[in-house]
Amino acid sequence: xxxxxxRVKSFKIDGICVTGQSNQTxxxxxxxxxxxxxxxxxxxxxxxxxxxxxxxxxxxGSHEPIPACTAKIKEGMEVTTSSPYIKTAREMILSMMFSxxxxxxxxxxxxxDCELQSKSVELELEHSATxxxxxxxxIDASHKNFVNDPNxxxxxxxxxxxxxxxxxxxxxxxxGRGLNTRVIHDMDEPWxxxxxxxxxxxxxxxxxxGALYEKDISEEDVIKKRKIITELIKNKS
Amino acid sequence: xxxxxxxxxxxxxKVMKKLGYEKNSLIEVLHSTQGIFGYxxxxxxxxxxxxxxxxxxxxxxxxxxxNYFRLKPKGRHNIVVCLGTACYIKGSEKILQKxxxxxxxxxxxxxxxxxxxxxxxxxxxxxxxxxVIVFDEEIKAKVSLENPLCGIEESxx
Numbered sequence: 001x002x003x004x005x006x007r008v009k010s011f012k013i014d015g016i017c018v019t020g021q022s023n024q025t026x027x028x029x030x031x032x033x034x035x036x037x038x039x040x041x042x043x044x045x046x047x048x049x050x051x052x053x054x055x056x057x058x059x060x061g062s063h064e065p066i067p068a069c070t071a072k073i074k075e076g077m078e079v080t081t082s083s084p085y086i087k088t089a090r091e092m093i094l095s096m097m098f099s100x101x102x103x104x105x106x107x108x109x110x111x112x113d114c115e116l117q118s119k120s121v122e123l124e125l126e127h128s129a130t131x132x133x134x135x136x137x138x139i140d141a142s143h144k145n146f147v148n149d150p151n152x153x154x155x156x157x158x159x160x161x162x163x164x165x166x167x168x169x170x171x172x173x174x175x176g177r178g179l180n181t182r183v184i185h186d187m188d189e190p191w192x193x194x195x196x197x198x199x200x201x202x203x204x205x206x207x208x209x210g211a212l213y214e215k216d217i218s219e220e221d222v223i224k225k226r227k228i229i230t231e232l233i234k235n236k237s
Numbered sequence: 238x239x240x241x242x243x244x245x246x247x248x249x250x251k252v253m254k255k256l257g258y259e260k261n262s263l264i265e266v267l268h269s270t271q272g273i274f275g276y277x278x279x280x281x282x283x284x285x286x287x288x289x290x291x292x293x294x295x296x297x298x299x300x301x302x303x304n305y306f307r308l309k310p311k312g313r314h315n316i317v318v319c320l321g322t323a324c325y326i327k328g329s330e331k332i333l334q335k336x337x338x339x340x341x342x343x344x345x346x347x348x349x350x351x352x353x354x355x356x357x358x359x360x361x362x363x364x365x366x367x368x369v370i371v372f373d374e375e376i377k378a379k380v381s382l383e384n385p386l387c388g389i390e391e392s393x394x
Binding site for chain 2: 164169170171172173174175176177184185186187188195196
């Protein structure tokens with residue numbers, strides 16, 4: 001593979017002049033410069049898929065908003081990270097996440113430690129702008145330590161990526177399409193019967209919501225060790 | 238039947254060999270697999286996954302994503318109900334409901350005795366004959382809403 005030469009590029013984010021390397025994304029450069037862009041499916045160290053669209057930004061000259069986590073930087077581009085248009089778009093995206101599944105915080109194990117919950121507080125989402133389309137999915141509690149509850153999943157695919165890229169097992173993947181999409185183990189088998197799952201628990205640690213959680217732990221004791229994975233990746237390289 | 242003696246697996250093996258056991262040829266392989274077996278069974282998918290050195294979940298994910306792939310065997314007969322604009326106006330929704338009730342299956346499903354698969358389509362291009370259903374390879378024109386299975390029911394066994 002021929003490697004492209006890495007060049008330094010300068011551009012503007014919210015009117016501030018910043019520089020970054022040509023292989024960096026808008027999000028990475030923004031983080032380096034202390035500019036906050038809300039994210040959801042993004043996790044430092046994992047590949048970026050842009051599945052949640054929470055990090056959308058406006059680029060001058062482009063008609064539609066672009067996810068900052070997958071967009072590479074270009075010389076002279078002008079990025080706007082927050083505007084009334086972007087704000088409504090983000091609220092809409094979050095609304096749609098809520099409408100797809102039954103996210104009832106009061107009965108959730110990660111109540112208070114949920115990224116979806118904190119994101120809606122951050123974006124001041126008071127009510128859902130879209131009708132609820134959620135259906136009931138079966139909960140897979142066959143595994144001795146962990147539970148998979150598709151009713152709380154936002155399909156960020158962090159668990160799939162961590163299983164594939166870090167653990168190297170690729171025991172999880174997405175099943176189906178549209179509203180019926182959910183995370184499965186192997187051939188849609190119960191978690192306990194999965195032959196490729198190593199029971200490492202990384203998927204549970206990175207899950208932003210309560211879709212994957214540890215068994216026999218009360219709500220107060222649930223601590224998602226999301227940082228662990230990022231630390232692990234940093235130490236690895 | 239074991240994979241070694243089943244001729245269909247040999248055929249599949251040949252297809253994969255031709256494609257060089259490339260991981261990115263998965264969709265192509267699944268296409269051929271469905272051509273050979275008629276559907277994608279779990280054992281067949283596991284076989285494909287092992288040969289292409291892909292994870293089970295990846296293969297299953299791809300197979301369930303595309304509408305074209307069938308995970309269950311097709312029935313001996315099939316009825317395709319057109320839900321295109323012209324047929325819909327002429328009441329094809331009712332026809333579908335009638336057939337669904339009669340056999341206790343939903344569109345896209347097959348009866349438990351594998352006698353009949355019920356499918357829907359978005360227009361056959363024969364709107365002048367609306368409402369249209371296709372029984373096996375035969376087009377039934379201007380189907381009655383009250384008794385859509387007239388003349389068909391006897392042959393479904």
